[in-house]
Amino acid sequence: MRPFTVVICVDHAFVSGGQSKVAIESALGLKAAGARVIFFSACGPADARLEAAGVETVSLGQHDILGNPSRLDAARQGIWNFEAAKALDETLSALARERAIVHVHGWAKALSPSIARPIQASGLPAAYTMHEFFLSCPNGGFYNFQKNEVCPLKPMSFACWTTHCDSRNYPFKLWRNIRLFIAEHVAHLAETFSDILLLSDLQEKVLASCLPAGAAIHRVTNPVEAEPLGHKGDPTDGGFLFVGRLSAEKGAFLFAEAAQRVGVTPIFIGDGPIAGELAARYPQAQLLGWRSPAEVRAAMRAARALVFPSLWYETFGLTALEAKAMGTPVIVADGCAAREAVEDGVTGLWFKSGDGESLASAIRELRNDAVIAQMSNRAYDAYWASPATLERHVAETLAVYDRMLARATR
The missing domain is CATH 3.40.50.2000 (Glycogen Phosphorylase B;)
Incomplete structure (x- = not known):
């Protein structure tokens, strides 16, 4: 494998959920496979395993949107995080002459749509792993939390704007619609990504009419932490x-x-x-x-x-x-x-x-x-x-990167 750099972008540099967990484990696996890995996040502290493995970290020490004590600043940051855009621009500018890829795992909790601008300016190929649906749906789930049912509405349609579907309140729903409008029409966030990594057939079906035109679609398995312990001694026990x-x-x-x-x-x-x-x-x-x-x-x-x-x-x-x-x-x-x-x-x-x-x-x-x-x-x-190991995840991810770098070279 020829040397290359990957900049992994995600809201949290610590395990705050499945999204950051996969991003961190992927960074560790890619580093072990020989890549130079830069882990870029808004919220720290960084997982100690990253530094121990030699992964370079850029963590801005910010609050995420829900953890910010200033609701006004949280609203501003969520729509356009100027600090994140500036820091990411500085990080990517230093890679202008390198074989490099930007891989975003999450932006909706802290980084904001602003990260699109420095990625676009860098000219580097960029991938997005669809851990949720925030690129297409204001509340990220195609789900009406008020009715407790899957939402059938077209995202950002008039019916979407006028429907209170959020888990919190209608003003928060409107704020999320405004954020997605900014992401789509100002930042052009979805169009930033040449490659989209999906996790399931259902995702591809749900997003059939929402994925950015021309983007290459890939399937990459999330890693599962497990050991082969053999068949259970008594599988009928337990609840x-x-x-x-x-x-x-x-x-x-x-x-x-x-x-x-x-x-x-x-x-x-x-x-x-x-x-x-x-x-x-x-x-x-x-x-x-x-x-x-x-x-x-x-x-x-x-x-x-x-x-x-x-x-x-x-x-x-x-x-x-x-x-x-x-x-x-x-x-x-x-x-x-x-x-x-x-x-x-x-x-x-x-x-x-x-x-x-x-x-x-x-x-x-x-x-x-x-x-x-x-x-x-x-x-x-x-x-x-066919276990979903970290090694399998890294191999599938590297296969995507190879295609991206080959296209960039052409």
């Missing part, structure tokens, strides 16, 4: 487990309701805005809060099944793959991207999205010891036949 943010769109209430119908105890690892209401409405539920990654994997290994009841599209469904790696079957909503990780009736079950009785029926089916034992072995074997 039904939910892992993730406790919020309505993630289907936490739906799982608790379905578990109550069947008479099983729902187990939740995670926290979020509905934690208090969830505990009050379903006192039988076990709410364990957030756990370390190692503890989460151990809980998945011990669980009878993972329940992934998300009401919105999602983009990948990382926990579904993690559960399979542990030999744990997955019950998944058929309307979300995580269904692609589950072969219905083989490595888990699909249920009708948003339907509590359909989910309850799936839970009942997986109370059968013979069924769960067979599915556990099949889930483990299916995952480890």
